[in-house]
Amino acid sequence: MARLAIQQLDDITDAARPVASLLRFPVSPRRQAAARAGRQTNIAAAVLALSVLADSSVEHYRGSFRNRAMVAPLGAAALTLVASLSGGLDDRPQRHRGRDGVYALAAAVGALGLGFHTYNVLKRPGRLSWHNLFYGAPVGAPAALVLAGLLGRGAERVREGRxxxxxxxxxxxxxxxxLGLAGTVGEAGLLHFRGAFQNPxxxxxxxxxPVAASLLAAMAAAPSKPLGRVARLWLKLTAGLGLAGVGFHAFGVSRAMGGWRNWRQNVVDGPPLPAPPSFTGLALAGLAALSLLMESAGD
Structure with a gap:
């Protein structure tokens, strides 16, 4: 009886499949490529949002959450992470209004945080000085949240081909x-200069x-396939550097007094573990945009 019911269900499914194929709207290869690039950019935004969430959690924990607003970037980054993971699994070539709203919120919270962090640096004695840039509120962290929001909104528009x-x-x-890569290079250069570049x-x-950022900017201005091939190599190298940087920073934590046995202090005061993946997220977004630019470029 069960076998007969399953066989009948299979027959109905086989009969309905041609009708379903007729009712399904065809998607052009160009739209499919745009949707794929959109998903890749969603994943890039997820990497950046995860980096911001972890980095802000550590930094604001170190600041004892003295200001209630210090919770806002954690919530915005968490929502952005969830929305981005959802977008990475969504293969439809349409913009999702809910995700788009989350990304707009993240960009707004990041912009406000950038203002707060800039004020924190400028209100210190000496105002805009190397000491205040080294030890004041990091300007790069809220800027990364702005970038996560912008990349996410860009992902929704890329998938629609708008x-x-x-x-x-x-x-x-x-x-x-x-631009995001250039800003991240500035932040890394500032902190590594503070560390006296003690490790080569x-x-x-x-x-x-910076090479990857320059090549990507050149592709945005005047796309060409030969330039795109070179840019792809440098972007992949940059993405790998971001992942390798986590290992280097973990090694830096292990060299502090007590090493990982004293992780509660050394993770907070040592090299920031969540910072390097920012390079990975931005490079992944650049690679997604590059794939579309190379398709539209002439030889």
């Missing part, structure tokens, strides 16, 4: 990724990513 400010969304996304590997985050 234009932004009169330009193809892929070119705008490439430009934003290039500390030069890598301020040497390779």
């Amino acid at each position: 234009r932004v400010m009169g330009l193809p969304a892929a070119r705008v996304l490439a430009g934003v990724s290039a 590997a500390m030069v890598l985050p301020v040497a390779a990513p």
